[in-house]
Structure formats: structure tokens, C-alpha cells
Amino acid sequence: MSIFEDLESNVRSYSRSFPVNFVRAKDARLYTDDGQQYIDFLAGAGALNYGHNPSLLKTCLLDYIQLDGITHGLDMQTSAKADFLQTLQSHILEPRNLDYRVQFTGPTGTNAVEAAMKLARKVTGRETIVSFTNGFHGVSLGALAATGNQHHRGAAGVSMPGIVRMPYDGYLGDEIDSTAYLEKMLTDPSSGLDQPAAVLVETIQGEGGATTASNTWLQRLEAICKAHSILLILDDIQAGCGRSGTFFSFENAGITPDIVTLSKSLSGYGLPLSIVLFKPELDEWEPGEHNGTFRGNNLAFTTAAESFRQYWSSDDLTQAVLSKATLVQRELMSLCTEFHDFGLTHRGRGLMQGLNCGTGELAGSIARSCFENGLIIETSGPNDEVLKVLCPLTISEADLLEGLGILSSAVKTVCNRAEPEDIETDYFDGLRLVS
Numbered sequence: 001m002s003i004f005e006d007l008e009s010n011v012r013s014y015s016r017s018f019p020v021n022f023v024r025a026k027d028a029r030l031y032t033d034d035g036q037q038y039i040d041f042l043a044g045a046g047a048l049n050y051g052h053n054p055s056l057l058k059t060c061l062l063d064y065i066q067l068d069g070i071t072h073g074l075d076m077q078t079s080a081k082a083d084f085l086q087t088l089q090s091h092i093l094e095p096r097n098l099d100y101r102v103q104f105t106g107p108t109g110t111n112a113v114e115a116a117m118k119l120a121r122k123v124t125g126r127e128t129i130v131s132f133t134n135g136f137h138g139v140s141l142g143a144l145a146a147t148g149n150q151h152h153r154g155a156a157g158v159s160m161p162g163i164v165r166m167p168y169d170g171y172l173g174d175e176i177d178s179t180a181y182l183e184k185m186l187t188d189p190s191s192g193l194d195q196p197a198a199v200l201v202e203t204i205q206g207e208g209g210a211t212t213a214s215n216t217w218l219q220r221l222e223a224i225c226k227a228h229s230i231l232l233i234l235d236d237i238q239a240g241c242g243r244s245g246t247f248f249s250f251e252n253a254g255i256t257p258d259i260v261t262l263s264k265s266l267s268g269y270g271l272p273l274s275i276v277l278f279k280p281e282l283d284e285w286e287p288g289e290h291n292g293t294f295r296g297n298n299l300a301f302t303t304a305a306e307s308f309r310q311y312w313s314s315d316d317l318t319q320a321v322l323s324k325a326t327l328v329q330r331e332l333m334s335l336c337t338e339f340h341d342f343g344l345t346h347r348g349r350g351l352m353q354g355l356n357c358g359t360g361e362l363a364g365s366i367a368r369s370c371f372e373n374g375l376i377i378e379t380s381g382p383n384d385e386v387l388k389v390l391c392p393l394t395i396s397e398a399d400l401l402e403g404l405g406i407l408s409s410a411v412k413t414v415c416n417r418a419e420p421e422d423i424e425t426d427y428f429d430g431l432r433l434v435s
């Protein structure tokens with residue numbers, strides 16, 4: 001038995017899908033202790049948008065540590081925090097005409113979601129928050145209440161009030177505009193929906209299986225929120241930081257959420273860092289009213305600030321993401337055509353695309369075949385039926401094409417060797433999606 005099976009809790013999950021010991025990683029590749037290497041289409045579940053140990057950020061982190069820069073500073077003023085705030089303003093917010101206050105929360109995404117929901121309830125004096133089918137917002141109780149996934153919800157052990165679920169874009173079919181349902185519920189005094197404090201939404205549902213909301217749906221949602229004085233919270237933890245192409249995933253929709261959560265790739269280096277952005281008039285917090293010992297990871301500030309300078313001074317990265325996204329889409333669409341009989345369909349946009357395999361068994365078998373051939377890729381979606389391509393945004397075209405080649409061969413191997421009902425299930429038994 002390995003030390004992991006011996007000592008680590010049964011709650012571990014990714015290590016079950018990829019049971020090898022990693023020792024080193026660079027850019028889009030991971031290396032094991034026995035000399036294997038893997039192309040990474042998981043990228044820390046979206047926490048490594050600039051790849052593993054990006055050279056452009058590593059030097060500045062090493063320099064900062066070498067000079068005994070502050071590592072832990074609670075939420076005190078530090079040069080690293082000032083640099084982060086300044087570059088966030090000059091490179092991210094100002095060019096997009098966004099006027100937001102910045103709140104530092106505990107270091108994980110779910111901490112940012114908790115803070116966002118708490119602020120919305122405090123400012124409006126209302127309790128109900130609308131979240132959407134198949135949404136994922138984290139697993140601490142407040143965020144878990146807003147999360148749809150039954151596997152995660154089942155572990156709560158207490159009731160999770162304060163959330164009303166509405167159908168996400170396309171949930172009831174392409175012809176049905178689910179914002180019309182929300183609007184109807186809000187205007188009918190006997191609908192049973194209490195006036196919400198906020199609506200909490202992802203533009204692309206990461207863990208939900210790369211399902212996307214259209215620009216018009218998002219625009220209608222924003223208009224409904226405005227008309228009914230409801231705050232719009234956009235959870236950009238996975239789809240943000242360039243994953244969709246633009247820095248924020250809502251830019252193309254032309255909407256301006258009242259509150260935005262960011263985490264995962266925010267530090268640029270895989271270091272924990274989360275923030276909540278909100279319109280200045282919402283800043284009704286009392287000093288220290290919401291806090292957290294690790295709400296100010298100065299090492300993460302250092303790499304985040306450098307990531308803004310290196311990657312967001314021009315639109316080169318956006319252009320690169322869009323052109324790589326086209327390659328991914330072309331490959332996935334051609335698999336959908338070739339294996340039409342298996343009901344494969346394409347999902348997502350930017351470098352957050354998926355291959356919906358219909359069943360978790362089929363998707364799991366393909367993922368296993370990929371792993372055997374040097375590619376790390378995970379499944380998501382309500383039944384783990386969507387293979388999600390989540391490579392680093394900075395992946396070289398050669399690595400991207402090699403990874404897509406492995407994926408394509410795996411789909412062919414698995415689909416050609418069996419009818420869907422024969423697909424092996426052993427490998428992914430016991431594994432369910434995690435954040």
C-alpha cells in the first residue's frame with residue numbers, strides 16, 4: 001500500500017484518476033518519479049492558466065523570497081499588496097472601464113463566494129439567493145447551498161437554506177428562455193419566490209460540464225436583476241483570468257456584474273489567492289466584519305501582479321487563446337461527426353471546452369485511455385459524462401496538438417472496440433467530480 005492509501009483520507013479524488021507520483025512540472029507537462037511525462041489538460045482544475053512554474057513569474061517570486069519580502073501579513077499594507085492593487089487597477093479594471101472595490105478573502109474560491117453572498121445579503125437585507133441548475137460554487141456550507149451537485153450536497157449533513165434554484169440557459173432545451181421563467185416568478189406575487197438578494201451565476205459552468213450561457217441570456221439576466229433591484233454576482237473563479245479568451249468571461253456579453261469572484265488562476269502561479277470585486281456603493285462592510293488569517297497571500301500578490309504585467313499588457317494572450325480554442329473546437333467537432341452514433345456533442349468556449357460523451361462510463365474509459373497514453377484529462381458534468389479540455393492558456397501549439405491527438409486516438413480506440421453498453425467502468429468506480 002502506498003502512503004496515500006495508508007494515511008490519506010478516502011476523500012482524495014484526483015489521485016485516484018492519476019495514480020502516479022509527480023515530481024516536477026513545467027508549462028503544460030508533468031513528470032513522474034519513474035520518468036513518465038504527461039501533457040496536462042487539467043491544469044489544476046483551471047488554477048494554472050499560465051502553466052506550471054511559468055518562467056516569467058518564477059524569477060520575480062524567487063527574487064521576492066530572496067529579499068525576505070513579507071510572506072504572511074494578515075491584511076496589513078505591504079509593498080506586494082500595493083503592487084497587486086495597482087496592477088489590477090491599471091492592467092485589468094481601468095482598460096475595461098470597471099469601477100470595483102477589492103476585498104481579500106481566505107485563499108480558496110469558496111471563501112470568495114461566501115463573502116460575496118454574505119455581502120449581498122447584508123446590503124439588501126434579504127436572504128434568498130438565486131443560483132442555477134448544475135452550478136458549482138464551492139463546498140463550504142453557504143457556497144454548497146448554491147451548488148447543484150448531489151454528491152457534494154449529500155455530504156452537508158445539515159439543511160442549506162437561503163437558495164432558490166432556477167434553470168440555467170438551455171436547461172429546458174434550446175427553445176426555452178429560462179430567464180422568462182425567472183422574470184415570471186419575480187413579477188407574480190404568488191409565485192412563492194421571495195424577493196432575492198442576488199443572483200449567482202457562472203458564464204461557463206466549469207464543474208457543471210462546460211455548459212455555456214449565451215450573451216443574450218446573460219444580458220436578459222442582468223436586465224431582470226436591474227429591474228428588480230437584485231444584485232448580480234458573477235462567479236468567475238474558473239472561467240475568469242483569460243480562460244474564455246478575455247480576462248473576465250462576461251466581457252463579450254457587455255454586462256457589468258455588481259459583484260465578481262475570482263480565484264483559481266488569479267495568482268498566476270497556482271498559489272492560493274481569492275478576491276471579491278464589487279461596485280463601490282456596495283462596500284458596506286464594517287472593518288474586520290468578514291476576515292480570515294490567510295486573506296493576503298503576499299507570495300501570490302507578487303506573482304499575480306507580474307502575471308497582469310506579463311500577460312495582460314496587450315491582447316496577445318486573448319488572440320492566442322482564441323486561435324487555440326479554434327483548434328480544440330475543430331478536433332472535438334470532428335470527433336462528434338465521426339462518432340455521431342455514440343451521441344458525442346461539443347460543449348463550451350475559449351479554452352474551456354468539453355466533449356459530452358453521454359455517459360460517465362464512456363467519458364471515464366476515454367479519460368483512462370488518455371492517461372495510459374500520456375494525457376491528463378478529467379471529466380465533469382452531472383454524471384461525469386463530459387471530458388473537459390482545460391489546458392494551460394499558454395500551452396505550445398505542439399503540445400496542444402499532441403494532447404488533442406492522444407484524446408482523438410483514445411476516443412477512436414474506446415468507441416471502436418465496444419458498443420456503449422460494453423464500456424468498462426472499473427477504473428472510474430468510486431470517483432466523482434470534485435472542484
Ligand SMILES: *Cc1c(COP(=O)(O)O)cnc(C)c1O
Nearest residue numbers: 108109110136137138237238435
Ligand atoms: C472551483 C470553483 C469554486 C470553488 O473554489 P475552491 O478553491 O475549490 O474553493 C467556486 N466556483 C467556481 C465556478 C469554481 O470553479
